[in-house]
Amino acid sequence: MIRVLLADDEAMIRAGVRAILAADPGIEVVAEAGDGREAxxxxxxxxxxxxxxxxxxxRLDGLAAAAEIRRAAPATQVIMLTTFGEDEYIARALSGGAAGFLLKSGxxxxxIAGVRAVADGAAYLSPKAAHRVITELSGGRMSHGADARRRTAALTPREREVLALVGAGLSNAEIARRxxxxxxxxxxxxSAILTRLEVRNRVQAAIVAYEAGLTPAS
Structure with a gap:
């Protein structure tokens, strides 16, 4: 059973999200919060x-709450759920340790797919959010590529292979089967890859993999 905490200051939004998650018998909402500090x-x-x-x-916005949760309860994976799709929110969410980003309009x-993916150790971006991230990466790949290649060169061949699969969006279970x-x-x-690359989560590792040319943009 995947245990979920739901935080949104609008009761109707919480009710709607809870109803969607209730459709999956493997997901249980164990707590609800109306503000970031309570979350x-x-x-x-x-x-x-x-x-x-x-x-x-x-009281505390979701981005700050996400960073606190990741520091204090690292086993809890964070997904940002919002109506806002601006690049600045996506970037701040990912840099704060979020493993997923979903738009409420999605x-x-x-x-359900996002909750299951991050619970399984993968990262998940809604298609619209993923497009924005890839667009941003495409513009900065040349400038960041050299640093990314230097960082990934310190990995073992097997670690680079695993990193490439992480960059392709595979979960731990899928990588194990592959x-x-x-x-x-x-x-x-x-775990070793995250430590050696000095990144917080799989999303940031995936970005390094892309910038190093280990995985394509699509």
Missing amino acids: VELALGHRPDVALLDIRMP DPHEL LHVVEGTVKAYV
């Missing part, structure tokens, strides 16, 4: 697998 407190109390956070909330199936190893081995590789 952090509930995350520490319930230790959910996934925290779904709205970006704009009173397909309800994306919500490489014919157990999932625990993949988790160990990913």
Whole structure:
């Protein structure tokens, strides 16, 4: 069972998201918050697998709440859920350690897919958000490529292989099947990769993989 914390200052939005998640018997909303500070407190109390956070909330916005949750409860994966698709929000969410970014205007199936993906150790961006990230990367690939190649050169061949698959959006389970190893081995590789690349999460690792030319943009 995937345990989810839902935080949004609009009760109707929370009700709608809760109803969508209830359609999946493998997902349970264990706590709800109406502001960012309450979300952090509930995350520490319930230790959910996934925290779904709205970006704009009173007391503490979702971006700040995400950073606090990731620091205090690193096992909890964070997905930002918002009506805003501006690049600055996406960039700040990812740099703060969020593993996913979904737009409230997206397909309800994306919500369930996103929760399942990040709970399984993968990253998830809605198609619109992913397009914005790729567009940004395409403009900066030449300038960042040399640094990314230098950083990935320090990895072992196997670690670079795993990183390329992370960059392609595969979960730990999918990588394990692809490489014919157990999932625990993949988790160990990913942990080592994040440490050696000095990045916070899989999304940031995927960006390095793209900039280094280990994985294509599509």
